Amino acid sequence: MRGVKSQTLYWMAITFVLFPILILLGIYMRSVQAGALGELQGWFYPMMTLHGVGMVGVWYVASMGCVANVLSKYVSPSPAIGRLAIVGSVAGVALLLACVFLGRFAGGWYFLYPLPLKGEWPLWSAVTFLASLTVLGATWLIWSLDLLRAIASKYSLPQALGWHYLSGRDQPQLPPAILIITVSLIASVAALGAGVIALALFYNEILTGAPSDALLMKNLIFFFGHTVVNLAMYLGVALVYEVLPHYAGRPWKTNKVVVISWNAVLLIVLFAYFHHLYMDFVQPGVLQYLGQIASYASAIPAAVVTIFGALLLVYRARMRWNLASILLVLGLAGWAIGGLGALIDSTISVNLRLHNTLWVPAHFHTYMVAGLVFLVVGYFYHVCQEASATPENVGYHKLLATLLVVGAYGFFMMFYLSGAYSVPRRFAAYPSELAHGATYSGVAAAFAGLFLLGFALYVVETGKRWRKALHSGV
Amino acid sequence: MFRRALLLVVVMLPLSWAAQADTAAAGSLLYEQKCAACHTIGQGDRIGPDLRNVAERRTEAWLVRFITAPDEMIAAKDETALRLVEKYNRIMMPNLGLSETDARAVLDHIQAVSAAVPASSAPPTPSTPFSKPELRAPQSTIFTAFLISSVIVAAVFAWIALSTRSPAEVDVKRAYGWRKAFFGSGVIALVALLAATAPRAPYAGAETKPDRIVHVAARQFEFVFADEPITSAADLGRAPTIQRLELQAGELVEFRVTGLDVNHAFGLYGPQRQLVAQTQAMPGYVNRLLVRFTEPGQYKVLCLEYCAAGHHLMQTSLTVH
Numbered sequence: 143m144r145g146v147k148s149q150t151l152y153w154m155a156i157t158f159v160l161f162p163i164l165i166l167l168g169i170y171m172r173s174v175q176a177g178a179l180g181e182l183q184g185w186f187y188p189m190m191t192l193h194g195v196g197m198v199g200v201w202y203v204a205s206m207g208c209v210a211n212v213l214s215k216y217v218s219p220s221p222a223i224g225r226l227a228i229v230g231s232v233a234g235v236a237l238l239l240a241c242v243f244l245g246r247f248a249g250g251w252y253f254l255y256p257l258p259l260k261g262e263w264p265l266w267s268a269v270t271f272l273a274s275l276t277v278l279g280a281t282w283l284i285w286s287l288d289l290l291r292a293i294a295s296k297y298s299l300p301q302a303l304g305w306h307y308l309s310g311r312d313q314p315q316l317p318p319a320i321l322i323i324t325v326s327l328i329a330s331v332a333a334l335g336a337g338v339i340a341l342a343l344f345y346n347e348i349l350t351g352a353p354s355d356a357l358l359m360k361n362l363i364f365f366f367g368h369t370v371v372n373l374a375m376y377l378g379v380a381l382v383y384e385v386l387p388h389y390a391g392r393p394w395k396t397n398k399v400v401v402i403s404w405n406a407v408l409l410i411v412l413f414a415y416f417h418h419l420y421m422d423f424v425q426p427g428v429l430q431y432l433g434q435i436a437s438y439a440s441a442i443p444a445a446v447v448t449i450f451g452a453l454l455l456v457y458r459a460r461m462r463w464n465l466a467s468i469l470l471v472l473g474l475a476g477w478a479i480g481g482l483g484a485l486i487d488s489t490i491s492v493n494l495r496l497h498n499t500l501w502v503p504a505h506f507h508t509y510m511v512a513g514l515v516f517l518v519v520g521y522f523y524h525v526c527q528e529a530s531a532t533p534e535n536v537g538y539h540k541l542l543a544t545l546l547v548v549g550a551y552g553f554f555m556m557f558y559l560s561g562a563y564s565v566p567r568r569f570a571a572y573p574s575e576l577a578h579g580a581t582y583s584g585v586a587a588a589f590a591g592l593f594l595l596g597f598a599l600y601v602v603e604t605g606k607r608w609r610k611a612l613h614s615g616v
Numbered sequence: 617m618f619r620r621a622l623l624l625v626v627v628m629l630p631l632s633w634a635a636q637a638d639t640a641a642a643g644s645l646l647y648e649q650k651c652a653a654c655h656t657i658g659q660g661d662r663i664g665p666d667l668r669n670v671a672e673r674r675t676e677a678w679l680v681r682f683i684t685a686p687d688e689m690i691a692a693k694d695e696t697a698l699r700l701v702e703k704y705n706r707i708m709m710p711n712l713g714l715s716e717t718d719a720r721a722v723l724d725h726i727q728a729v730s731a732a733v734p735a736s737s738a739p740p741t742p743s744t745p746f747s748k749p750e751l752r753a754p755q756s757t758i759f760t761a762f763l764i765s766s767v768i769v770a771a772v773f774a775w776i777a778l779s780t781r782s783p784a785e786v787d788v789k790r791a792y793g794w795r796k797a798f799f800g801s802g803v804i805a806l807v808a809l810l811a812a813t814a815p816r817a818p819y820a821g822a823e824t825k826p827d828r829i830v831h832v833a834a835r836q837f838e839f840v841f842a843d844e845p846i847t848s849a850a851d852l853g854r855a856p857t858i859q860r861l862e863l864q865a866g867e868l869v870e871f872r873v874t875g876l877d878v879n880h881a882f883g884l885y886g887p888q889r890q891l892v893a894q895t896q897a898m899p900g901y902v903n904r905l906l907v908r909f910t911e912p913g914q915y916k917v918l919c920l921e922y923c924a925a926g927h928h929l930m931q932t933s934l935t936v937h
Contacts, residue, residue: 184706187925250922256899257878260836261924262708356879356899399795421881422896423819423903431814438806446799453776454791461780475773479766486762489809491816495755495891498881498920562751562759564891566883566920569928570705575889575916578748 146214149224151612153207154522156228158601158608160200160235161515162594167193169590174570176584186570187248191271194251195238198371199278201510203231204518205377206285209323211525212384213289216320217296223288230281237274241267250568252367255340255359259347272344279341283334286327293324303408304401316396322380325408326373332412333369336362360419368415375477375509376407378517379448382470385524386452389467390459394451403443410440417488421497430490437488441481449474465539465603466527469520472543476512476550480505483558498568500579501561504554511593512550519600526607529614542599549593556586642718643725648853650712650722653838654926657726658733663837663926664704668730671723683719687711707925749889818893820904826870830861834873834880834897837926839917841934845902849876861934865912871905873897880930881920887913894920909936 167189173179174186206227210219241247245267249258253275258268293302297316300306302324304316340362343354387394416433419425452474461467483505487496496502527534565572565579572579654663670679674696682689682697686709689697701708714722751759832839833846840846841858863869873882875897883894884907892915895905909915919930 184925187922187927248924254879254921257922257924260878262710356875357901360879360898421894421903422898422901423905424898424901427819430817430819434810434814438810441806442799442802446795446802450795450798453772454786454788454795456780457776457786457791458779458782458784460783463780471773471777475770478769478773482765482769483762486758489813491813491818492754492758494818494893496758497894498883499891558759558762562755563749564755564885564889566918566928568922571928573916573918573928573931575746575885577746581748 145221146210146219146224148612149221149228150207150211150525151608152228153204154526154604154608156231157200157204157518157522158605160196162597162601164193164196164200165590165594165597167196169587169594172583172587172590175572176580176587177571178584183570185246187250187568188242188246190568191248191250192238192242195274196235197510198251198367198374199231199235201514201518202282202370202374203227205374205381205514206282206289208381208518208521209319209326209377210285210289212319212380213292213323216317217292219292220288223285227281227285230277230284234274234278234281237270237277241270241274245270247271252363253344254363255344255354255356256347258344265348269348272341275337276341279334279337283331283338286330286334289323290327290331293320293327297324303405304396305405307396307398307401312396318383318394318396318400319380321396321401321404322376322383325404326376326380329369329408329411330373333366333373337366337370340366357422357424360422361425364415364418365412368418369411371506371510372411372414375514376411378473378514378521379477381517381521382448382452382474385466385521386455386470388524389462389464389470390455391462392455392459394455399447400451403447407440407443410436410443414440414488417493420490420493434488434490438485441485444481445478449478463536463539464523464527464534465542465600466520466524468539468543469516469523469546472547473513473516473520476516477509477514480507480509480513483508495564496561498566499561500557500565500567500582503567504557504561507557508554512547512554516546519604523600523604523607526604526611529611530607532607532610539603542596542603545596545599546593549589549591549596552589553586553593556582556589639721639724640728643721643723643728645853646714646718646722647725649849650714652852653835654709657729661704663707663929664709665700667726668733670730671727676720676723679723680716680719682709683712683722684714684716685711705925746889752888752890755890818895818905820870820906824870824906826906827867828863829870829872830858832871832873832882832897833876834882834919834930835876836878836923837919837930839880839882839919839930839932841932845872845874846876847874863909863934863936865909865936868906868908871895871907873903873905874901875899878923879921880923883918883920885916885918887911887915889916896921912936 170179170182171186171190171193174183210224213219245263247258247261247263247267247270249261249263249268249271253271258271259265261268297314297320301314301316302320304321306313307316340359343359343362347353383394413432413436416425416429417437420430420433452471456471483501487493487501487505560579560582563576563578565576565582569579651667655665655667656662658666658668660666678696686697690701690708831842831845833842833852835849840852841861842855843858844855846852846855846857871882873895877899879899880897881894882897882905884892886892893905893907895903897903913936915934915936917932917934919927923930
């Protein structure tokens with residue numbers, strides 16, 4: 143592992159291996175809900191936990207690996223910290239696998255207090271799970287801080303946040319990706335800090351027996367979990383700003399509107415997580431309404447600035463379509479459609495009917511899979527193709543993208559439909575009154591299988607270029 | 617001599633009866649606090665097996681050992697214990713910290729209740745699945761709104777992608793004008809949506825006077841209804857609980873919901889099998905959920921916050937007349 147750029151290739155390899163395994167776990171879960179694999183139902187909740195932590199973790203590190211690669215074009219992230227990120231993430235995953243497969247830990251990826259300490263699994267497995275999150279959280283915190291350090295070595299904080307554009311100056315020129323990465327990493331440090339406090343309170347209870355306040359823990363855990371997932375999405379968006387102009391043959395520069403928009407995101411993203419606590423009626427009312435306002439407000443910069451800007455960039459451009467540019471545009475569409483599902487659910491009076499139904503995995507799978515995953519794998523392909531200059535078959539790329547889209551949206555639609563019918567999320571089996579949920583689960587498993595096939599073909603297509611890139615020493 | 621013996625009998629008999637009554641009360645209390653969340657006596661399997669006449673299926677020594685140290689028996693690979701774990705979806709009975717005396721008191725209670733439960737009320741046959749219900753408002757409206765807006769987004773993206781077939785320069789200033797209009801209309805739409813929906817938030821005001829208050833305690837893996845607050849597992853078996861909750865249509869009912877161990881959620885499903893309302897059941901807090909029941913029928917309550925292996929089996933019901 144020579145430098146940050148070649149480390150990105152290792153992150154790709156890790157993603158190519160882990161993502162299909164985690165998809166298989168998802169297919170297993172939907173199959174159990176469909177009434178198949180009954181003899182394996184006892185593993186449903188441990189696998190649900192592994193699927194959740196695994197997916198969040200894989201796509202967080204994949205997007206971080208990509209932005210480290212983008213940053214290395216402008217500044218110098220530390221290769222040593224990059225290596226630490228890989229080693230720390232692998233160590234965290236090893237601990238996670240031990241607690242799930244040996245200890246049958248099933249506290250859920252969001253480890254809602256005090257469940258990890260009060261389940262049917264042994265205490266050692268809960269401690270191992272918390273240790274896994276501690277290793278991952280500490281590693282990612284150090285990684286985030288190093289990327290911020292690298293940015294700070296060239297830009298002062300006001301410059302990295304683009305404040306000079308507000309006073310009409312455009313020097314030093316700030317690539318939009320740097321602005322978005324700076325905003326995301328600052329918020330990421332705050333989120334990881336909240337995660338550290340939540341973990342410390344867990345350890346405190348294990349060591350001293352002193353219980354924590356359930357509402358405080360819920361706020362800390364959702365601030366951490368929601369924000370980390372949200373920021374992974376924004377890191378993916380930074381990739382669009384960096385790469386899409388290359389395919390559209392038009393520049394996409396930072397300006398006053400882009401700066402205002404992404405500085406607003408830094409504020410908004412810290413308050414949106416309150417929408418996870420709407421159904422905790424004892425949470426102060428002002429925070430509930432603040433949650434709805436922040437959730438609505440987060441749609442404005444996303445839709446008006448980023449998506450409008452991207453569409454304007456592509457509109458009637460001499461577009462060079464290939465797997466990268468197709469997936470980047472599809473990724474923005476997935477972000478927008480998933481965002482609509484999220485916006486609807488972030489309305490308090492609607493959340494009363496949708497909270498913890500399958501509507502929730504519906505919208506987050508939409509913007510994570512058809513949004514973030516498409517953006518990151520589009521960028522992966524771009525990096526490998528640029529390094530290998532392999533001849534491309536655009537017709538085949540369109541076919542591949544169609545397979546991924548049909549698989550993904552067919553799978554999502556079953557979630558949306560189930561959510562509208564009030565089918566609960568996180569149920570290993572449905573009560574007879576909601577037996578129709580099993581039918582949707584079966585159809586969803588079939589579509590997920592189609593998506594998996596599409597992803598396998600994508601890995602073959604990108605893998606050929608990945609090998610060349612590795613040998614050419616990117 | 618005879619007088620002394622008679623005196624002894626007269627004194628000791630009530631003491632013996634009192635001791636028996638104490639044991640029975642202790643057994644009943646322990647059963648409610650430790651066992652009832654997962655088992656029934658004569659009403660069928662729940663998370664674990666129906667315990668009616670369990671003494672006829674297992675030896676007392678085995679039962680006492682299993683009740684006091686189920687984890688040790690499973691670790692020691694006791695054949696019967698392992699078979700039970702497999703049969704009940706690998707949900708393992710936790711070590712409840714009961715002594716041998718406690719276990720015998722619980723067994724006595726189970727025996728006494730088993731004798732009183734008529735054989736006809738033993739395990740009900742599994743219910744047949746319901747057919748798919750009709751999707752009703754507001755969920756149908758929400759789903760339709762989502763579908764329409766998603767199709768519009770997809771159509772815009774498709775139009776932009778197809779526009780690249782005829783490349784041309786774009787008038788950026790005109791496009792920024794469109795962006796301003798998009799921003800303005802987006803802000804107006806969101807503010808209007810906020811203004812229209814915020815008053816419908818489900819939070820109860822301090823001044824709200826319900827027709828009836830029902831206390832709900834949730835624990836792994838049951839809901840308990842009561843007229844008085846239940847704030848800890850120690851209250852179970854001491855405070856009276858409502859076995860069958862029956863409400864009147866038109867009543868404004870306030871559910872005061874709490875969790876006794878971990879987070880749960882009180883998800884209320886109407887007769888049409890769609891969510892009517894919900895709130896979280898959190899340890900140490902009481903959430904006040906107001907529901908005006910407009911439709912008579914059978915309502916189901918499901919746990920909507922993941923709470924460990926028996927989560928999907930945690931449910932109860934209530935009737936609105």
